[in-house]
Amino acid sequence: MFDVQVKRMHEYKRQLLNCLHIITRYCRIKFDKTYRVARTIMIGGKAAPGYRVAKLIIKLINNIAHVVNNDPDIGSKLKVVYLENYCVSLAEKVIPATDLSEQISTAGTEASGTGNMKFMANGALTIGTMDGANVEMAEEVGKENMFIFGLTVQDVKKLRSSGYKSSDYYHKGSELRRTMDMIKDDYFSCGCQGQFMEIFDILYHSDHYLLLADYRDYVRTQDVADQLYLRKIEWTKKALLNIAACGKFSSDRTIKEYADDIWKAKYTLEKLKA
Ligand SMILES: *Cc1c(COP(=O)(O)O)cnc(C)c1O
Numbered sequence: 001m002f003d004v005q006v007k008r009m010h011e012y013k014r015q016l017l018n019c020l021h022i023i024t025r026y027c028r029i030k031f032d033k034t035y036r037v038a039r040t041i042m043i044g045g046k047a048a049p050g051y052r053v054a055k056l057i058i059k060l061i062n063n064i065a066h067v068v069n070n071d072p073d074i075g076s077k078l079k080v081v082y083l084e085n086y087c088v089s090l091a092e093k094v095i096p097a098t099d100l101s102e103q104i105s106t107a108g109t110e111a112s113g114t115g116n117m118k119f120m121a122n123g124a125l126t127i128g129t130m131d132g133a134n135v136e137m138a139e140e141v142g143k144e145n146m147f148i149f150g151l152t153v154q155d156v157k158k159l160r161s162s163g164y165k166s167s168d169y170y171h172k173g174s175e176l177r178r179t180m181d182m183i184k185d186d187y188f189s190c191g192c193q194g195q196f197m198e199i200f201d202i203l204y205h206s207d208h209y210l211l212l213a214d215y216r217d218y219v220r221t222q223d224v225a226d227q228l229y230l231r232k233i234e235w236t237k238k239a240l241l242n243i244a245a246c247g248k249f250s251s252d253r254t255i256k257e258y259a260d261d262i263w264k265a266k267y268t269l270e271k272l273k274a
Pocket residue numbers: 006007008086087088091112113114115116118
């Protein structure tokens with residue numbers, strides 16, 4: 001399975017949540033000897049030049065890739081790739097090749113997203129939160145034809161106002177704790193001790209984007225995706241339903257709405273002359 005998250009690097013887009021899932025999957029294969037589907041997980045995206053934490057997350061992804069890809073206990077069961085220089089030319093190659101599209105931002109943070117629609121139009125299934133245009137995609141294709149998980153906008157509001165304490169999730173969840181401890185204990189540090197302590201501290205002490213609150217349902221939903229992937233006909237049916245339902249997201253429809261509602265301009269079928 002080609003499992004892909006390509007978009008700008010930002011904490012709200014939660015590439016780190018994807019990392020927590022990768023480490024969980026790695027541990028299950030290596031220590032628990034449980035395994036269902038071979039995945040190649042790709043993450044790509046640029047970070048703003050001064051965004052230190054985003055760059056540290058890129059470093060973590062590369063180091064996880066180094067450890068996972070060179071572990072003989074893992075072999076071809078799991079591969080991790082950091083796609084560098086993510087741009088439209090690379091998007092044109094990677095989006096059509098994708099099986100599973102990662103659209104996992106914290107509910108209430110993504111204005112719309114457009115990558116999500118590109119994957120839908122190109123036959124990927126989406127694992128995602130009820131955020132941004134994932135909501136409209138679910139309206140068009142039906143939630144049952146996506147892998148929806150996690151807190152809703154209302155859940156996020158409630159949780160924040162009741163005083164979110166991320167460390168409770170760390171102490172209560174043994175699988176989450178094992179995953180986070182590997183980051184803390186330099187399993188992926190490749191000789192540079194303590195370099196990811198800041199990432200552990202962000203998650204443990206603040207976790208503004210609620211990764212730990214969504215972790216368990218995210219991992220559970222990834223298992224649901226594995227189970228469906230093994231039923232090839234059913235997976236393919238859902239992919240075709242997604243393609244058939246993505247018409248609303250065409251730029252023609254968007255431009256027509258702008259013409260009608262915002263610009264109050266009449267359209268013409270006449271072609272522009274060169
Ligand atoms: C579509 C696109 C984006 C936006 O992706 P989101 O998932 O909506 O953030 C960013 N970069 C490139 C190169 C794109 O093609």
